[in-house]
Amino acid sequence: MPANLRAIQADITTLQVDAIVNAANSSLLGGGGVDGAIHRTAGPALLEACRRLGGCPTGEARITEGYRLPARFVIHAVGPVWRGGNHGEPALLASCYRSAISLAGQHGVHTLAFPAISTGAYGYPFEAAARVAIAAVRDAIRVSPAIREVVFCCHSADALAIYEKQLGECDQGDPRARRDKARAGRGSALPPDAN
Ligand code: ADP
Numbered sequence: 001m002p003a004n005l006r007a008i009q010a011d012i013t014t015l016q017v018d019a020i021v022n023a024a025n026s027s028l029l030g031g032g033g034v035d036g037a038i039h040r041t042a043g044p045a046l047l048e049a050c051r052r053l054g055g056c057p058t059g060e061a062r063i064t065e066g067y068r069l070p071a072r073f074v075i076h077a078v079g080p081v082w083r084g085g086n087h088g089e090p091a092l093l094a095s096c097y098r099s100a101i102s103l104a105g106q107h108g109v110h111t112l113a114f115p116a117i118s119t120g121a122y123g124y125p126f127e128a129a130a131r132v133a134i135a136a137v138r139d140a141i142r143v144s145p146a147i148r149e150v151v152f153c154c155h156s157a158d159a160l161a162i163y164e165k166q167l168g169e170c171d172q173g174d175p176r177a178r179r180d181k182a183r184a185g186r187g188s189a190l191p192p193d194a195n
Contacts, residue, residue, distance in 0.1 A: 003141045005134070007152040007163035013041040015153060017111040019073035020066070021100050023118065026078045028053055028062065033120040034155075038074060042067040046074065059095035063103045073107060075100045079118030082125065090132050093118055097136035105144030113151040116159060126159060130166050138170070 012020050012034060022038050025031050028050040030039050039046055049064040053076075056062045061077040077100045080092035096117060104112050114133065118124035133152065141147050152167075154160040 003147045004149045005137060005152070005167060006149070007154055007160055007167060009154050009157060009160040011037065011155070012113055012115050012153040013037050013069060015113045015151065016070045017113045017149075017151065018071065018109040019063075019075050019104050019107070019112050020069065020071040020153075021061075021112065021114045021117070022074050022076045023115050023120065023122075024050075024056065024076035024078050026055055026058055028056055028076055028078075031121070034115045038069070042069045042074065050076065059092040059099070061096055061099035061103050063107060071113075073104075073109060075103050075112075077117055079122055079124065082118065082123040085128075089118075089124065090128075093124065093129060093132045094136035097133055098140040101137060101140035101144050101147065101150075105146055108146060110146060111149045111151070112147060113153045115153055115155070116163075119159075127162055127166075130162050134163075134166055134170060 020038070023034050025035070030036065030047055045067045046064060053062050053064070056076060056078050058078045058080050061075050063073055063075050066072050066074050077096040079096050080089045082089055097114070100114070116126065116129055116133065119126050119129045137150050141150065152163045154163055
């Protein structure tokens with residue numbers, strides 16, 4: 001059955017999904033924003049595990065355990081820094097979403113949550129980033145059939161409104177997405193109050 005795609009407003013560190021994605025930097029040695037929150041909640045063992053990975057190029061992803069997080073895994077994806085849009089940013093951003101989905105599929109992940117990668121300190125314009133994220137995820141889940149639910153976890157109400165609008169637009173143009181949504185309404189991996 002095709003995966004359900006949805007957006008919620010939450011702190012990603014609280015989500016009870018199989019894996020959460022981290023918007024990491026290429027050292028994987030911690031930073032601010034969502035990365036800082038994930039490391040604070042997971043505890044120092046996460047930093048140790050990241051150290052052993054030896055970094056990750058932009059556009060790729062790496063996986064670790066989730067340690068003290070409710071999520072079993074953390075997938076560390078490195079998005080591009082926005083440098084005006086003509087430096088391969090959309091392709092690099094799409095690539096890190098695809099890499100994260102591919103790793104998730106290889107590790108038997110059924111439910112996965114993404115933050116809005118690159119839209120904080122890395123300065124990627126939010127609406128453009130959301131468009132890339134949704135398109136890349138829709139594309140990638142076709143070849144990772146184990147994935148049942150992908151959550152776009154938004155930190156603010158404004159961010160959520162942008163994702164909901166874009167997910168709705170996609171559904172209108174895509175009969176398959178409309179059908180998936182109708183099916184997905186019958187069950188979700190997240191508690192109803194996660195919305
Ligand atoms: P980047 O360096 O890739 O831009 P940031 O962590 O600075 O990463 O920001 C990425 C996005 O994550 C931003 O939209 C930010 O609002 C959001 N964010 C920050 N903290 C959290 C959190 N705890 N849960 C979910 N999203 C978060």
